[in-house]
Amino acid sequence: MPHPDLRRLPLLLNLLALLSIGVELIIGSSQQSLLGSTMALIGLSLLLRRMKMYRVARLSSLPALAMLVLFVLSFILPDSWIGYSTWAHLFDLWPGENAFYALRPSILITLTLLLLVLPPLLFRRPHLIAPLLCTVAVLLSLTQLLEQLHFDFNEDTGLTPPSGLTLGLLLLAEAIDLHRQLGRHRRPIRLAKAGALLAVIITLTLWHFQNSQNLYQVNHLALSAGDTLSESMGRMLAVQNGAMQRFSQSWQSTPGLPGQTEWQQRSQLMLRDFPDIESIGWFDRERRLRRVVSRHAGESPPPTDTPAVREALQQVFGYGQQSSAGIFDVHATERSIGLYFPIDEGSEERPGRGAVVFNLSLSELFHQLGARMTATDDFLFTIHHDQQGLFSTGNGHRLSEDRYCNLVTLGDSNFTLCTQPTMDRLFAERASLPALLLLTGLAFALMLYLVMYYHQRLRSKHSGVVNANRRLRNEVEARIALQAEVEWLARHDELTQLPNRRYFMEWATERLSSHGGAVLLIDIDHFKTVNDHFGHARGDHYLKCVAEVARRPIEASGGLLARYGGEEFVAFLPEAEEDEAALCAERIRREVNLLELEQPHTGGWLTVSIGFDCADGLFDIEELIDDADMALYRAKQAGRDRIMPT
Ligand SMILES: Nc1nc2c(ncn2[C@@H]2O[C@H](COP(=O)(O)OP(=O)(O)OP(=O)(O)O)[C@@H](O)[C@H]2O)c(=O)[nH]1
The missing domain is CATH 3.30.70.270 (Reverse transcriptase/Diguanylate cyclase domain)
Incomplete structure (x- = not known):
């Protein structure tokens, strides 16, 4: 007997789900509209099925199925067949500025929706297969929720609160419907479901393992990009530092102030070899800037009398040590750092003969660095000094939340070099194996369920037939015995048992x-x-x-x-x-x-x-x-x- 109180509830929940996704489609962003439309179609086909309009239900679920199959394929097809960029271009066709990963829901949500769309499509008696589909769908949703809580980097679920609510309502409606419809099928279903669910749980565990492995690899990639970059920067700076040191020391043998022409010639060579050097200057013992060669003619000379410069020169003349004078703006857009090198060893009492200052353009330095990196589009590089952002590759793509930072030293200043992978890069790096495993595991569980279910049903039918046969045989035997008794009684006397x-x-x-x-x-x-x-x-x-x-x-x-x-x-x-x-x-x-x-x-x-x-x-x-x-x-x-x- 169906429960009369539950009869209308699934219909009501289904309607609420449609209402919720309708609100999402009207007020939500275009980014959500692809998934929203898919969910709306699923909700509609489930509603039509509930209203016993099976054909229309099937028709309306077809576009949703096509969309979901496309999503699934994008997860499982190997890169050599269809690469990430091809998928990204395909999804670019959807109106609005949406990235592939923003349009596509996670594999777990995609499969949940696929399971929801199957009953109206494939099965004549959906209530037979639906228990597994429904339970697995709930299991997948829960796993998605747990995944969301556990990982730093996660593929988006793709769900907004209204679409999440829609999914929940649709699942609930299906579950109530099932509870109502199962009736006599409950027993064989329970056993088959237990077997299949075991397969699903094993699949989910393996998937989780594979997925975390893959996530680790993806994150590792970003981490090693950061390491490579800082190493490369360190090497480049060491080479440049050596050259600057040698340049400074080469003036030791020149008595007094370097000649203008000679200074000019040798400085030009440095400027040619190191494009990040903006200008090279000479300070005499009295700390006056006597010679300057700039890369760009007519450029205003770097500051010579700021506290930072004074402190840097003190280091050079007082202790004969190489030093740097913070970050300063050469002009409105250009930021530089001044590096100071002693020409010879000096002391507090008797300062050295002079100091060479190199003003380095930070943007040029980092651009050179970026040029050495491959796939710079896939990462955002930022350089900070004293919490202040100095340089960024300015990538406009959506970025992952993960940042990997290293410390790089220039003169006596420390810089923080950070790499941040773009979501595009991370998605492209994700292997299709976990999704493939998930899909295969679920398909296997479904087959197992069907085989076990039909096996159970045949068994119970067979035992029914055997019982009926036994009853029939007993009845025939009883009739034969009765007949024999009647015949015997017709020919015998009951009291003495003698013939009559x-x-x-x-x-x-x-x-x-x-x-x-x-x-x-x-x-x-x-x-x-x-x-x-x-x-x-x-x-x-x-x-x-x-x-x-x-x-x-x-x-x-x-x-x-x-x-x-x-x-x-x-x-x-x-x-x-x-x-x-x-x-x-x-x-x-x-x-x-x-x-x-x-x-x-x-x-x-x-x-x-x-x-x-x-x-x-x-x-x-x-x-x-x-x-x-x-x-x-x-x-x-x-x-x-x-x-x-x-
Ligand atoms: N208990 C019992 N009595 C029976 C049965 N069939 C017949 N009788 C009795 O047998 C008796 C026969 O009696 P009678 O025909 O008068 O003969 P009798 O008393 O044997 O006398 P004689 O034959 O002349 O020696 C009757 O009283 C019947 O009621 C039976 O199946 N069971």
Whole structure:
């Protein structure tokens, strides 16, 4: 019996789901509209199925199925067949500025939706397969939720609150419908579902393992990109630093101020070799800038009298140490760092001969660095100094939340170099194996479910048939037994179990005509008094005892004893002559007497009188019986307890 209170609930939930996704489509971003439309179609086809409009339901679910299959293919097809960029271009066709990963829901959500769209499409009796689909769908949604909580980098679920609500409502409606519809299928389904669910759980565990491995690899890629970049930057700076040091020391041998021409020539060589050097200057012992060569003519010289510069020069002249003077703006857009090198060793009392300053353009330095990196589009590189962003590759793509930072030293300044992979790159790097494994595992679970379900059903049907057969066989046997009993009763006397008169007549007539024989009529003497005195039960007992005693000698002679009626018995001895009949009759009379059954009339033991007749050419049983009866009568007349021939 369906639960009347639950009958309308799935329909209501289905309508609410459609309403929720409708709101999403109206107010949501175009980014969500692809998934939103797919979900709306699924909701609609489920609703139509509930309203028993099966054909329309099937039709409306087809576009949703196509979309979901496309999503699934994008997860599982190897890169060598269809690469990430091809998929990305395909999804670019959807209106609005959407990235592939923003349009496509996660594999778990995609498969959940696929499971929801299957019942109206494929199965004539969806309630048979739907229990598994529904349970797996719930399981997938839960896994998605857990995944979301556990990982730093995650593929988006693709769900917004309204679409999440829609999915939840659709699943709930299906679950309630199932609960209502299962009825007699519940038992085989429970077993099949248990087997299949085990397969699903194993699949999900393996998928989870594979997925985390893959995520680790993807993250590792971004991490190693950061390492490579900082190493490369370190190497580049070391080379440049060496060159700058050698340049500074080369002026040791030049007495006094370097000649303008020579300074010019040698500085130009440095500027040519190192494009990030903006200008090279010479400070004399009095810390005045005496020589400057700039890359760009007419450019304003770098600052010479700021606290940072003074401090840097103090280092150079005071301790003969290389130093740097913070970050400064050469002009509005260009940021530089000043690196100061001593020409010779000086001291507090006697400063060195001078210092060489190199002003490096940070943007040029980092651009050079970027040029050494492959696939710079896939990462955002940022460089910070004292929390201040100095440089960024300015990638406009959506970025992953993961940043990998390293420390790089320039002069005595520390820079933080960070790499941040783009979502495009991370998606392109994700292997299709976990999704493939998930899909194969679920397909296997589905097959297992079907096989187990039909096996169970056949088994229960088979045992039903076996039971019905057994019942039928028992019934037939009972009928045969009843029939035999009826037949037996038609030919026998129930009390003494002896053949009755009818059977006797047939039997005796048959044998009499071919072989002759003798008839014996046996009558219990004064039987009425037994009944009257002891009651009918004792009378019945006497009848049984006499029958038992009389049948033995008759049957031993190949004859038949029957109850003739009342307390009278008749026997036929085939082929018997008078002697044999007399012998047999006498034996019966004697043995009855020996039973020692109390006879109330005489006060002695029970007795019988027997009259007998032989065929002697007479072949009519009736006549023989009549003759025997006459003899019996005479026996009674003669005083009973005796045998009497005719
Ligand atoms: N208990 C019992 N009594 C039976 C059955 N059939 C007949 N009788 C009784 O047998 C008695 C026969 O009595 P009668 O025909 O007067 O003969 P009898 O008393 O044996 O006297 P004689 O034959 O002249 O010696 C009757 O009282 C019947 O009721 C039976 O199946 N069971």
